[in-house]
Amino acid sequence: MSLTLKDGSVFDKNGKLLFLSTEKFIDYIVNGDCCLICGCENQATSFNEEHVLPQWILRNYNLSSKSVTLPNDSPFMYGRYTVPCCISCNLEMSRVFEVPLSELISGGYTEILRYLKNNDPWLIFGWLTLIFLKVHCKDKSFRYILDRSKESPQISDLYEWSDLHHLHCLARSFYTSCTLEKSVFGTLFVLPARTVPPHESFDFLTLYESQSILLRLGDIAFIAVLNDSGAAFSLLKDELKLSAPLSPLQLREILAKVSTINLSLKQRPKFVSKFDAYADRYSISANLPDALEIDDSYSSKYGEILHYCCREYIPFIKDEFGLDVEDDLRNGRWSFLFDENGDFVKNSL
Numbered sequence: 006m007s008l009t010l011k012d013g014s015v016f017d018k019n020g021k022l023l024f025l026s027t028e029k030f031i032d033y034i035v036n037g038d039c040c041l042i043c044g045c046e047n048q049a050t051s052f053n054e055e056h057v058l059p060q061w062i063l064r065n066y067n068l069s070s071k072s073v074t075l076p077n078d079s080p081f082m083y084g085r086y087t088v089p090c091c092i093s094c095n096l097e098m099s100r101v102f103e104v105p106l107s108e109l110i111s112g113g114y115t116e117i118l119r120y121l122k123n124n125d126p127w128l129i130f131g132w133l134t135l136i137f138l139k140v141h142c143k144d145k146s147f148r149y150i151l152d153r154s155k156e157s158p159q160i161s162d163l164y165e166w167s168d169l170h171h172l173h174c175l176a177r178s179f180y181t182s183c184t185l186e187k188s189v190f191g192t193l194f195v196l197p198a199r200t201v202p203p204h205e206s207f208d209f210l211t212l213y214e215s216q217s218i219l220l221r222l223g224d225i226a227f228i229a230v231l232n233d234s235g236a237a238f239s240l241l242k243d244e245l246k247l248s249a250p251l252s253p254l255q256l257r258e259i260l261a262k263v264s265t266i267n268l269s270l271k272q273r274p275k276f277v278s279k280f281d282a283y284a285d286r287y288s289i290s291a292n293l294p295d296a297l298e299i300d301d302s303y304s305s306k307y308g309e310i311l312h313y314c315c316r317e318y319i320p321f322i323k324d325e326f327g328l329d330v331e332d333d334l335r336n337g338r339w340s341f342l343f344d345e346n347g348d349f350v351k352n353s354l
């Protein structure tokens with residue numbers, strides 16, 4: 006029989022921490038240095054470092070000495086981009102996610118399509134959730150203001166961690182073996198990607214507020230919204246008539262679209278963790294809103310998010326093509342996906 010603590014945290018009959026209350030999540034994982042997955046303390050067991058982006062990605066895409074751009078706009082080397090994790094959870098993540106996914110992704114877009122025809126997409130969705138969570142947990146290591154003569158919060162101090170608690174429950178579901186009801190599944194697009202020299206065969210961007218992520222590995226692009234119960238997918242699937250592999254900027258435009266939808270939902274899904282103490286069962290479900298509607302803020306938010314997603318490409322577009330798209334992006338008037346007739350652009354930047 007499981008044991009529920011006063012704060013709502015739950016242990017199973019074997020003493021495994023099944024569920025961390027929001028309070029415990031912030032205390033142990035966000036502010037503490039406990040294992041990201043099981044919550045055990047650093048001194049209690051053997052620890053090592055879990056790479057935010059797994060090592061096979063760093064190897065296959067030559068990223069070890071390259072840098073991610075942090076939210077404070079400074080670079081940080083992927084090779085040192087790690088979070089604390091116990092050895093046992095690290096090995097388990099490797100077995101559950103990294104071994105099968107590295108093999109699957111090495112087969113390219115055709116192979117992943119074949120996989121998705123025969124399997125549900127939870128493995129990919131869970132993996133992206135885990136990467137998103139690691140990115141944001143790592144942000145507790147970085148100052149928001151780089152100038153050390155000034156006082157600065159850490160980047161993670163700017164996050165509302167209770168909003169990320171649900172993602173933590175999802176990300177560790179491989180460890181707790183909880184049942185995830187279908188309604189919990191967010192938006193996931195797995196799209197064919199076109200690599201356009203001089204851009205790399207890799208792209209990575211997470212957006213905190215909209216809990217969304219873009220990860221492009223070779224000719225495969227994953228775009229996910231982690232907490233919308235599929236709302237962005239439902240609203241966009243008919244609009245996105247795509248007939249060729251997508252360029253880096255087209256993929257970022259889709260990320261901007263799904264993110265803005267998620268931030269403009271009139272009513273949101275509410276996620277619930279349930280426990281059956283006698284059967285030792287744990288499940289996560291979502292209470293879905295009656296209607297799927299976008300509020301009036303969509304247009305004003307969209308330009309801002311589109312500009313943010315594409316900002317690092319703006320100088321390149323200006324130098325290579327003599328186009329100044331800064332204002333049009335900010336106003337949400339520029340599209341890399343569709344031309345003025347609404348037709349898909351097959352040879353976009």
Ligand SMILES: [Zn+2]
Pocket residue numbers: 040041042043044045090091092093094095
């Ligand atoms: Zn652990």
